[in-house]
Amino acid sequence: MMEVKKRSTPILPWMRSPIDVSLFEDCPLNLVPCLDPRLEAALEKMAISSLFPVQVAVWQETIGPGAFERDLCINSPTGSGKTLAYALPIVQKLSTRSVKCLRALVVLPTRDLALQVKEVFAAIAPAVGLSVGLAVGQSSIADEIAELIKRPKLEVGMCCDPEDVTFELQSSVDILVATPGRLMDHINSTKGFTLEHLCYLVVDETDRLLRESYQSWLPTVLQLTQSNNESLFPLANLFCSSTFGSLKTIRRSGVERGFKGKSHPRLVKMVLSATLTQDPSKLSQLNLHHPLLLTTGKRRYQLPEKLESYKLICEPNLRPLYLVALLQELGEEKCIVFTSSTESTHRLCTLLNLFGDLSIKIKEYSGLQPQSLRSKTLKSFREGKVQVLVCSDAMTRGMDVEGVRNVINYDMPAYIKTYIHRAGRTARAGQAGRCFTLLHKHEVKRFKKMLLKADNDSVPHYSVPSSSIESLRDAYNSALGKLKETVESEASRKRKSGFKFSKLSKAKATGHQKR
Structure with missing residues (x-):
């Protein structure tokens, strides 16, 4: 009797030749090429004196020779420093532009995690004049709108219908950290909220966000951003290239093939997890641009070293x-x-x-x-x-x-x-x-x-x-x-409260029908 072999999920070609983060070493802040001195000072206030390997590797692919040429997929153990790995280069990139608009979006599956990530951005972004917003449903949507959207100032004596000034509404934040549900609330109903200027999309805890649809937030975001594919980035940070000599640079032949003379994608994506999925059908949802995988060692599942x-x-x-x-x-x-x-x-x-x-x-x-x-x-x-x-x-x-x-x-x-x-x-x-x-x-x-x-x-x-x-x-x-x-x-209290709620709902419904 022939043995039936279990079919395994095919591995995408770009996942077969990753950058091995474990080959990098910690890098003192004063040796990190091109790091804005203001950000260096902010990191030191956070008691950070050097970057971890995953942070160094991502820095090279974003600020260094990589210069965001490719979307990044980062598979690194928990506690290895992934949040700062994407927060730092994004803040540095955005600091070169003075226009206030929503240019970076970070999506996370839970409110608690979003609050934590927002704290990291808030510790470094103000140092270079950037502001960070939060959309997680922690406060009322009206309070969130007041934080995210800047209302136009009307001159004394000027009377204007709010419906007529929608085009003047502006974003109050450069970076938004959000959960999918509340993000969709703002997309669908908040006047002045737009993703048309979005440069960076970070999908943290990617495997969980792809496993659960969350009101189809991902296809919605991609649809809203793909219509305008004009290049926003210079082709390369040439002034930085030479300064990367002091940092171990690990690149494979062929990484830059096909990118010379071409514009960058309109929306740069960074996806991260400690257990990044290898399922092609799930990864295809992200519509990644020539993705580059950064991972620790050869094993898919990594436990903390110590x-x-x-x-x-x-x-x-x-x-x-x-x-x-x-x-x-x-x-x-x-x-x-x-x-x-x-x-x-x-x-x-x-x-x-x-x-x-x-x-x-x-x-x-x-x-x-x-x-x-x-x-x-x-x-x-x-x-x-x-x-x-x-x-x-x-x-x-x-x-x-x-x-x-x-x-x-x-x-x-x-x-x-x-x-x-x-x-x-x-x-x-x-x-x-x-x-x-x-x-x-x-x-x-x-x-x-x-x-x-x-x-x-x-x-x-x-x-x-x-x-x-x-x-x-x-x-x-x-x-x-x-x-x-x-x-x-506890069960008794729940039954009683449920009974009261049912009676109240019924009364409201009856009253509504009478009116």
Whole structure:
């Protein structure tokens, strides 16, 4: 009987010859060619003294010999510095033009990640006279419009219908960081909001943004920008070329073939992820212009260099006890605990806080919570007032908190991509970190098979003393009883609030019909 081979996804030709970021080295700021002195000063205020390898590689392809000749696809481990890798060259490029209009758009899948990226841009853009806007639904759309759109000043005594001055509305920002949903709101309904001057589009966490349609934001943006393909960029930064001699320059033969004497694309795209998809059908949605892949090493899936991974085998039905025992051993070190869903996150966090005095502060960080509460919790975590965050996978991407020493997988991730994004919350920016995964015996084989995809074939056991488990049993049984009461109470409140909402909606509908 013939063996049927599983068909593999074809790899696009341009992905077969990437630039290896690992061949680059850190570069002190004073040696970065062409770096604007104002940006150098801004980076130093951020306590940044040198650029990481991925930042150096991207700088070369944007400001250096590459000069944005090609769209860039960046596949680099979490915590390697991808945000600054695209923020810095974009800000430097835009600083040479004095006209105020929206020229760079950065799209991210979650509000929390967008807030974080906006902070990076806001730390460097004002140094060169650029302003950064945010469109994520954190505030009302009216407040966002007031921030993004500059209304014309009318002379004293002049009366004018707002409908007649639409053409005079101008952008108040040069760079916009947005989530897809709120971006579409502004595209569809905000007068004066336009992408006609857009020069740069950054798609961060690309694999997730391509997997979920988000109101067809991508084809909409591309359609609005492709109609005008006039060149906005000089063919090359010739004055910079010679200064790149002090920086290791790694280019392959043929990179510049076909570009001499031709104009640049109207819209330059940069797409990034720690687990960049190789699916041609998904990548084709981006309409990339002669794309260039920058990646770390030859492996598709990369774990942080200084990450230590451990597995902790748990007895059936006692996983919470092992987690508590582990947290007690870790003391006040910052930890992020990941579960498989928002519901599990809420239940686990509630249970942990019913254990009694654990001498550590534990908070939930969930998509079920309002943004204001999440921001407050994250601030407390950053400041060390909270030692443990319990999260679901929706919170994994890009979240950057300094000093996170440990990541704990309370529920084993189903995919290697998920493991990489979870583990990437620690061991960031060259720091050390640990990732613990709690497993039942029947999960061990599947866990090992999953990590082999990242060439990690040896994950040592981590054990907690059995005496620690036994000493927690009484507290655990008590906490389980309280958890049941809490869950029932919450369910009752939801039913009552739902009933009130239903009655109110019905009353409004009836009143409307009567009118």
